[in-house]
Amino acid sequence: MHFILVRYTLLWFLMMAAIRCTFGQQVPSSPFEVGAQMDYGFIHEHTRKIAHLVTHYPRALTIYANKLHTGESAWEERLGYPKTGLALTYFDYGNKLLGETWAVTTNIFLPLVKRGKNYEVEMKMGTGIAYATHPFDIDDNFRNTLLSNHWLFAIQAGLHFNYKLWERIYLKSALSLTHYSSAAFKQPNYGVNMVTAGIGAAYLFRAEEKVYRKTELPPFSKRIGVEFSVSGSLIETEVNQPEKHQVWGFSIYGTKRLSRGSRVNAGLDLSLNEGVRYQIQRKILADSTFEEVDYKRVGLVIGHELTVGRLSLLTQLGYYVHRQFEAIAEQPLFQRYGLRYYPSGRLFTGLYLKSHGFTAECAELTIGYRWER
Numbered sequence: 001m002h003f004i005l006v007r008y009t010l011l012w013f014l015m016m017a018a019i020r021c022t023f024g025q026q027v028p029s030s031p032f033e034v035g036a037q038m039d040y041g042f043i044h045e046h047t048r049k050i051a052h053l054v055t056h057y058p059r060a061l062t063i064y065a066n067k068l069h070t071g072e073s074a075w076e077e078r079l080g081y082p083k084t085g086l087a088l089t090y091f092d093y094g095n096k097l098l099g100e101t102w103a104v105t106t107n108i109f110l111p112l113v114k115r116g117k118n119y120e121v122e123m124k125m126g127t128g129i130a131y132a133t134h135p136f137d138i139d140d141n142f143r144n145t146l147l148s149n150h151w152l153f154a155i156q157a158g159l160h161f162n163y164k165l166w167e168r169i170y171l172k173s174a175l176s177l178t179h180y181s182s183a184a185f186k187q188p189n190y191g192v193n194m195v196t197a198g199i200g201a202a203y204l205f206r207a208e209e210k211v212y213r214k215t216e217l218p219p220f221s222k223r224i225g226v227e228f229s230v231s232g233s234l235i236e237t238e239v240n241q242p243e244k245h246q247v248w249g250f251s252i253y254g255t256k257r258l259s260r261g262s263r264v265n266a267g268l269d270l271s272l273n274e275g276v277r278y279q280i281q282r283k284i285l286a287d288s289t290f291e292e293v294d295y296k297r298v299g300l301v302i303g304h305e306l307t308v309g310r311l312s313l314l315t316q317l318g319y320y321v322h323r324q325f326e327a328i329a330e331q332p333l334f335q336r337y338g339l340r341y342y343p344s345g346r347l348f349t350g351l352y353l354k355s356h357g358f359t360a361e362c363a364e365l366t367i368g369y370r371w372e373r
Contacts, residue, residue: 023336031068031210032079033083036061037172043093043146044193046358054148056094058194060178063088066109068204071213075309078261081212083109084308087126089156089178091194097144098192099134101180103154108308116337120166125313126156127235127339130180136188138240145188152180153353153363155337168207174198183353183363184235184275185244191360225255227265229368231352235361237275247362253301255370261307269299269318273361276327283325298322312340314352331356338364 039060045051066085069076076082089103104292105128113121132147158176165171176198180190204210229251234244253267277295284290303316316336338352350366 030068030072032205033068033170033202033204034065035170035172035200036063037174037198037200039174039176039196039198041194041196043285043360044195046193047190049303050142050146050178050190053095053097056324058091058093058196060089060091060196060198062090062198062200064107066107066202068210070211071215073309074215075261075307077213077215078259079308080111082111083122085109086216091178097134097141101130101132101147102150103180104128105131105154105156107156108313110162112159122160122162122178124156124158124160124174126154128154130154132180136186145190146192147180148188149182149186152181152184153183155179155353161288168204170202170204172200172202174200181360183233183360185363187236187239189236189360191358193358201283220260222257222326223276223372224257225370225372227253227255227370229350229366229370231364231366233362233364235273235275237278245273245278247274247364248272249364250367251301253303255372256370263305263307264303265305265316266302269301271299272298273297273327276325279327280325293324294322295325301336303336305340310342312342314338314340314350330361333357334361336364338366
């Protein structure tokens with residue numbers, strides 16, 4: 001219970017930091033947009049075990065507010081004057097087993113294409129928390145193997161196409177991918193992946209303040225560095241498990257700055273997953289010829305970090321170079337996605353989702369330290 005509180009307290013802290021980054025102290029003089037979007041799509045059937053749930057086409061309604069960054073800080077110009085914002089998304093799955101979900105996400109929109117003053121294409125990335133109205137229940141809803149818990153992690157990505165109709169009114173369309181998962185905190189842990197197309201409109205406030213600024217920056221040095229981090233999580237490996245398994249991770253990476261807001265990293269992960277140890281013990285009990293093996297795993301990792309003020313978006317790809325036991329739904333390749341927050345120049349905290357393909361292993365609460373020269 002304490003871990004749940006810590007986990008969602010950190011998530012809330014990260015979201016509040018994103019809100020501060022989004023609206024900050026400059027709200028009175030900054031342009032911002034408020035809009036709504038309708039989406040329609042399908043659930044990706046990533047395993048035949050969820051076929052009985054992929055029967056309808058989900059519909060969604062999103063209302064949002066985004067701040068337009070015009071160059072008040074150096075990172076805004078560096079990223080092409082992006083938008084950051086908050087969104088509330090409602091999904092109706094059209095299936096009584098799945099019910100409905102509500103999600104609150106923090107988002108960033110990075111400009112990809114600008115054609116004159118009227119047309120642009122943006123890439124959206126967002127993360128947050130979702131609430132499911134009718135999750136899995138061993139007695140009342142045992143067939144819902146997609147949404148295992150009321151509270152879920154939410155990740156969104158997409159391409160957004162904006163067309164300026166009038167001075168303050170914009171027509172919007174989008175292609176989006178949405179993922180909701182309990183990150184193995186509760187089983188079953190298949191998670192839901194939705195591909196949707198959407199259309200909507202937005203109204204721009206303080207349009208007269210939409211003036212992009214240029215900032216003269218000091219010379220930049222492509223510094224190298226080293227970072228260390230420790231992560232912790234709790235997971236289940238079986239349905240209705242009385243106690244959670246602990247997952248501890250230890251990482252060391254070398255880093256190199258590519259630009260003022262972009263950094264690559266590469267190094268090693270050590271994973272101590274008690275859920276894997278439990279599966280090994282179960283295997284020994286079921287098969288007397290099976291010999292106990294090492295449950296520890298070592299992974300070789302490469303990744304990228306995109307910095308937005310004190311926040312950053314981390315994406316990584318890893319491969320296990322030491323893995324003596326293949327756990328349930330586990331592949332040799334793994335991915336990590338998440339947010340970092342830097343309360344100081346070198347210390348950071350983070351909330352990451354580690355997954356093997358479409359199956360999440362755990363949600364990692366992380367604290368670390370980076371040194372650069």
